[in-house]
Structures are given as structure tokens and as C-alpha cells.
Amino acid sequence: MLIFIIGYMGSGKTTFGKRLANKLGYRFIDLDDLMISETGYSISDFFKEFGEDLFRKKERECLLNFFIDTTKDIVIATGGGTPCYADNMDVMNEHGVTVFLDTPLEIILERINKDMTGRPLLKDIPAEERSKFIKEHLEKRRRYYSLAQIRVQGDKMNEEEVCKIITKNLRLKT
DSSP: OEEEEEOSTTSOHHHHHHHHHHHHTOEEEEHHHHHHHHHSSOHHHHHHHHHHHHHHHHHHHHHHHTTSOTTOOEEEEOOTTGGGSTTHHHHHHHHSEEEEEEOOHHHHHHHHHHOOTTOGGGTTSOHHHHHHHHHHHHHHHHHHHTTSSEEEETTSOOHHHHHHHHHHHHHHHO
């Protein structure tokens, strides 16, 4: 089974995904790390060199590779924009379980302001405008995130509860 962790940058997808994978005995993959491995570029450098459109195409290609062998048990932390392009959200919902980490804006801002590494969408946004940009950008993406099968409060992540919800969801899918 494939479990996709989605949410805005700074929502805790990687941290939560690793803990969830450990709890379930699944393998964990961060889609950004896979992109870096596949392309040889950091996320920021890829954006700078080739632009967002080509980045999203390569990201989709990496995403679709997960569906070749559906016997794998993997928790995948997606990029914040992954669900918002092409039909990625539909494909993830069709081939796995999607979990939206709905993290409060204040926590996202705090995390992002601590570490701007690998956030190419924010590189040209002045610090004093960052909060407004993130709030508006998150609202635009929320319609995609809301299509997830499971929604978890990102500031109250409890792997035990999510495992129970996912198990129940898996039973409903079979």
C-alpha cells in the first residue's frame, strides 16, 4: 500500500511520514529527496536552472514511478505543490491513501522562518511579505489538499490514531 503525506511546505510531512512509516513497518521516501537523487540538482537549483514547469513534470514522473509495482508498502512525503498539478491528487487517491497534514499557518510560518533551505517559491519574497504570501498561497492550494482521504491536524500529529484511520480506510478500499 502507498500512503501519501500531503500539505503545505513546513507542515511536517517528512517528520510525520518517517514516524508513520516506522509505526506501520513501511519504507519511507521523501519525494523531494527522490527528485534530488534522480536529477542531481537540489530543489532550489533545479527551479533556478529549469523553472517550475519542468520541475513539476519531473516530479510527476517520479510520482508515477511509484505505481509501477503496487506491492510495495511505502509512506511518501510529497512536495507541497505535488497535489496541485496535473491530476496528481486524483492519481494518488486512486492508487493509495492520502493524508493531509492541516497545520496552522502560525506553525508553518515559524518553521519556514527558521529554515528557508530548499524553498524556491519563497526565495524572492521579502521577509516582511512572506506571511501574506504564504497565507494566500496556502489558501489556493487548500482546495487540492482537501481532496485527501484523511485529514490530520498538523499540530496534533498522533501516529497511533492515524494508523487506526488508515487501517480502517484500507479495509474500505478492499
